[in-house]
Amino acid sequence: RNGEHLRIICEDNKYDFRLQEIQDMKEILTIKPGDEILVECNFQTLDRSEITFASLLFYLQIFHCF
Numbered sequence: 001r002n003g004e005h006l007r008i009i010c011e012d013n014k015y016d017f018r019l020q021e022i023q024d025m026k027e028i029l030t031i032k033p034g035d036e037i038l039v040e041c042n043f044q045t046l047d048r049s050e051i052t053f054a055s056l057l058f059y060l061q062i063f064h065c066f
Contacts (some may be wrong), residue, residue, distance in 0.1 A: 001035055009037070 010023050031037070045052045 001032065 009029060010025070012023070043052065
């Protein structure tokens with residue numbers, strides 16, 4: 001807010017694409033006009049020798065979080 005990082009809202013380091021789940025918030029979160037939400041996803045692909053493809057539908061499903 002106003003250029004300052006307030007806090008991490010939620011974090012899931014063991015996300016499994018095959019297990020779709022909803023995480024309930026422990027408290028009400030107020031998002032004000034001008035606030036920004038950063039969503040970060042990391043993909044582990046070091047075990048692959050070929051290109052990893054992802055479709056727009058994949059990204060829309062993953063980033064549908066707030």
